[in-house]
Amino acid sequence: MTEQIDEIANLITNRVLDEVKVGRFYKFIMPNVVLVGEGATIKLGSEVQKLKTKHALIVTDRGITKLGLHGTTVNSLKQAGIEVEIFDAVKPDPDTEVVAEGISFAKGKGIDIVVGLGGGSPLDVAKAIAFLLTNPGSIHDYEGIDLIHNHRLPLVAIATTSGTGSEVTSNAVITDPKRNKKMIISSSALVPDIAVVDPRLTRGIPPKVTAATGIDVLVHAIEAFISKNSITISSALAHRSIMMVTENLPLAVGNGEDMDARHRMAIASLMAGMAFSNVGLGACHATAHQLGTTYKIPHGVANGIMLPAVMTFNSLVCRDRLREVASAMGEPVEGLTDREASLKAIAAVKTLIQEVGLPSSIREVGGSEADFPQMAQYALQDPTLLSNPRQAGLEDLIAIYRLAF
Ligand SMILES: [Fe+2]
Incomplete structure (x- = not known):
């Protein structure tokens, strides 16, 4: 068991230190x-x-x-x-x-x-x-x-x-x-x-809006965390944000007067914003932008629908990162393979989306498969796709929409 934990620690350390190893240059911009x-x-x-x-x-x-x-x-x-x-x-x-x-x-x-x-x-x-x-x-x-x-x-x-x-x-x-x-x-x-x-x-925001905007925060944090441009600073912010959303979003949705939960969600949102603003988002936002425009559904709702399908698509190239997502969401991952742990992350995300009462499929919001080729075409041109960890072509994006259907 100790060996396994050491192995995981090495893997995480190597991943986070990549930018140093390759001597990568980057800038990190925040408000003054x-x-x-x-x-x-x-x-x-x-x-x-x-x-x-x-x-x-x-x-x-x-x-x-x-x-x-x-x-x-x-x-x-x-x-x-x-x-x-x-x-x-x-x-x-x-x-x-x-x-x-x-x-x-x-x-x-x-x-x-x-x-x-x-x-x-x-x-x-x-x-x-x-x-x-x-x-x-x-x-x-x-x-x-x-x-x-x-x-x-x-x-x-x-x-x-x-x-x-x-x-x-x-x-x-x-x-x-x-x-x-x-x-x-x-x-x-x-x-x-x-x-x-x-x-x-x-304070006065209704539970549905709190849920949708809160899931948007989760998507920002996860996409920044697994972004192909991720760096130590963004990973730290995104990881903490994932933890805080998992713990506090259900509380803020359940009781809008829970100001501690709202305060922590506000900080989680800020940190996820700082992270993704610097390292980009991914295929979830690229596909969700078009889903939202086509069916007139709120941004956070669209993101919640797309997230599990996009994580499934991406998991083939970033199981190690998704293991950390699972762990940040409170899932026990000790002794699991990276594949098993990444499936835990996807399941945890689905559970959270259901828990806060958001729809979990395109079918539920009245979508139609006939729209997917056009939506995928636009999603392909969306700049948020550039930082997705796995390269996605037109057919991949159509398949992602089908999976979310
Ligand atoms: Fe967003």
């Missing part, structure tokens, strides 16, 4: 300031003051303004002497039109800082507005990786859901309604200057 904790939003004004800006555009949605969740942000900025405008027209799965609307709203007002407040959608729109106000052309010109050349406006991201990790990531996802396609804009220029994670803002 991360404010974390209950009531962290109160401190925003004094941090923004340090950026020497005077006129903020808050980008959010009507749900937030109706509930008055923007109050603390507005007060904190105003108390620091900063003028505030509010653009609250963002809808879920935001498209190019709402971005254009936000830009015309901002123009001529002397806006010198953009503050995204909300779930992934307002934060993605805030990122898009912040760089489009200082860069030429339309948002379509920036679809892809590292195409933003001019400095964007200073950017703050305040997360009100524990899910997207968008407050710390270098991505924005904006839908092109003409092509019915989610465009991914990925650039280090999109990492906010200041991120705020205030679990108080997540």
Whole structure:
């Protein structure tokens, strides 16, 4: 038994030290300031003051303004002497039109800082507005990786859901309604200057949304952990995030007033975001983006449906990493082969998704096999696929959709 444990320890150590052995160069980007904790939003004004800006555009949605969740942000900025405008027209799965609307709203007002407040959608729109106000052309010109050349406006991201990790990531996802396609804009220029994670803002979120956004966190953490670009720093963040989601998501779904569980989910989301923003995601997000667009289902729900199928596909090349995922999820893996342990990880993920009440197949959300070739075609072009540990072609992606069906 001891020998077996030593063998596993060696394997893990070798894997984590790969980047050193091969002398790999990498950069790790995070916001300059991360404010974390209950009531962290109160401190925003004094941090923004340090950026020497005077006129903020808050980008959010009507749900937030109706509930008055923007109050603390507005007060904190105003108390620091900063003028505030509010653009609250963002809808879920935001498209190019709402971005254009936000830009015309901002123009001529002397806006010198953009503050995204909300779930992934307002934060993605805030990122898009912040760089489009200082860069030429339309948002379509920036679809892809590292195409933003001019400095964007200073950017703050305040997360009100524990899910997207968008407050710390270098991505924005904006839908092109003409092509019915989610465009991914990925650039280090999109990492906010200041991120705020205030679990108080997540208090009123209903259980279904808590479940979906929480499973999104799990997918971020697992995809970052098994990413072919994974490095020690990202692995540490992702591993801890997987542990925290497994323990705390059922508690936060079961009782939305459990602020300890919500606080830990907010931190897990932040850590998973930092990890995947630097090392990428994988085939789960690539396939889930198209699943979500085609059947109009929330991002986290789509990810939960795809995750077990994608892990099964990937397990052929990363059983050792999935052994660690199983272990982080509390599964006993001692004495198991890597294959057995990786199957435990897949089973644990399925159990968690069922436990929090999310659908576990494409069939359940009314999908049809006839759509898979087109969805796979788009998924193949999704930049998140680039860091998937196993190379996936068109037929593979169709097979993954079938497996999730
Ligand atoms: Fe996601």
